[in-house]
Amino acid sequence: MIQHTDSMRPACKDFEEDLVLYYYGDCAGPERDRVEQHLKGCLSCRRFLQDLRTFLPLMIRPKERPQAFWDGYYTELQKKLAAMEDAEPWWKRLFSSFHPWTVPALGTALILILALTLTFTKGMWRPQGDSTEEKVPREIRAVTSDLDFFEAMDLLESLDLLETVEGTRSGGGSVQRL
Amino acid sequence: MASCQRGERQAFDMLVLRYMQRAYQIALDFTHDYEEAKDMSQEAFLRAFSQIKRFDRKSTFYTWFYRILVNLCLDHHRRRGRFPWKQLDGQDEELTEERVMPNGPSPPDQEASAGEVKRQLGMALEALPGSQRTAFLLRNHQGLSISEVAKVMQTTEGTVRVHLHRAVAALRQSLAELV
Numbered sequence: 001m002i003q004h005t006d007s008m009r010p011a012c013k014d015f016e017e018d019l020v021l022y023y024y025g026d027c028a029g030p031e032r033d034r035v036e037q038h039l040k041g042c043l044s045c046r047r048f049l050q051d052l053r054t055f056l057p058l059m060i061r062p063k064e065r066p067q068a069f070w071d072g073y074y075t076e077l078q079k080k081l082a083a084m085e086d087a088e089p090w091w092k093r094l095f096s097s098f099h100p101w102t103v104p105a106l107g108t109a110l111i112l113i114l115a116l117t118l119t120f121t122k123g124m125w126r127p128q129g130d131s132t133e134e135k136v137p138r139e140i141r142a143v144t145s146d147l148d149f150f151e152a153m154d155l156l157e158s159l160d161l162l163e164t165v166e167g168t169r170s171g172g173g174s175v176q177r178l
Numbered sequence: 179m180a181s182c183q184r185g186e187r188q189a190f191d192m193l194v195l196r197y198m199q200r201a202y203q204i205a206l207d208f209t210h211d212y213e214e215a216k217d218m219s220q221e222a223f224l225r226a227f228s229q230i231k232r233f234d235r236k237s238t239f240y241t242w243f244y245r246i247l248v249n250l251c252l253d254h255h256r257r258r259g260r261f262p263w264k265q266l267d268g269q270d271e272e273l274t275e276e277r278v279m280p281n282g283p284s285p286p287d288q289e290a291s292a293g294e295v296k297r298q299l300g301m302a303l304e305a306l307p308g309s310q311r312t313a314f315l316l317r318n319h320q321g322l323s324i325s326e327v328a329k330v331m332q333t334t335e336g337t338v339r340v341h342l343h344r345a346v347a348a349l350r351q352s353l354a355e356l357v
Contacts, residue, residue, distance in 0.1 A: 016343065017343040020342060020347075023346075024317060024324075026323070026324050048350070055349070058292065059296065059300075059303070060318065060319050061319075065199075070199065073202070073220075076216075077198070077224075078191070084227070
């Protein structure tokens with residue numbers, strides 16, 4: 001049976017955190033000496049520490065499980081690992097060997113190669129001679145010459161029209177003169 | 179570890195054999211359920227295996243692995259809500275005279291069974307914020323050092339000390355409610 005402390009009085013505020021660390025053995029050197037010195041003269045802190053020593057170990061569960069449990073656990077995990085390996089797609093396996101830093105490194109290398117290629121093969125990309133005429137199909141070229149003809153016809157018509165207009169003006173002028 | 183990172187299963191199996199009991203125990207501390215503890219800890223191993231190439235070896239394997247496991251447990255805890263406090267082992271009820279609080283006479287109305295105290299402590303532990311509970315479980319139950327707990331929780335040692343202190347103070351305070 002457990003008998004509770006009569007009051008569960010708090011420890012001194014300045015020492016409470018150090019007492020917890022002291023309990024766990026995480027208080028070293030001068031801090032530990034300071035805590036031990038204080039404990040000698042402080043009943044509340046001594047009770048606080050005693051409480052920790054009493055109730056904290058109670059919370060830890062027994063760890064032992066039968067060996068059969070661990071055998072089963074291991075076998076089951078082996079199956080899950082094997083299933084996970086089988087389920088992994090080929091592309092993931094392929095890329096799994098890549099480290100995260102390889103992606104930017106490869107990207108930079110590709111950009112560099114592209115830039116160098118464009119710089120040193122600049123002249124090679126220019127078209128050789130004026131081959132526009134060769135590339136234009138014959139039918140289109142015929143249509144183009146027809147267009148030239150029609151443009152010339154339009155010009156002639158415009159000249160005729162000008163002459164007619166001029167003739168009309170000069171005729172009108174003579175009437176007025178008469 | 180290099181073999182593990184090359185994807186060699188046999189090397190990883192060695193790590194499983196070395197850490198499976200502690201992994202299971204951590205998960206059990208978080209879940210209070212044997213079956214869920216098994217599932218959680220096995221899931222942590224599966225994730226560790228699939229992510230082992232990302233392990234940069236700046237910390238030890240087990241702090242890296244515990245981080246995966248603790249995060250899994252906390253995520254599970256958040257999704258499911260609080261784990262019901264269970265008395266997992268009948269032996270827990272037994273208490274020796276050495277564990278009795280040595281504090282003068284013990285009138286019957288001030289006495290409580292060890293089971294009741296543990297139940298109270300369990301409930302108080304569940305009510306703690308995740309960071310305080312994690313710090314406490316890793317230090318008190320698993321015996322990790324403050325610096326190891328800090329690495330698992332990816333925080334500073336000072337913060338772990340504060341979490342630990344607050345957790346212990348809250349647990350002790352919960353016992354005061356029994357008196």
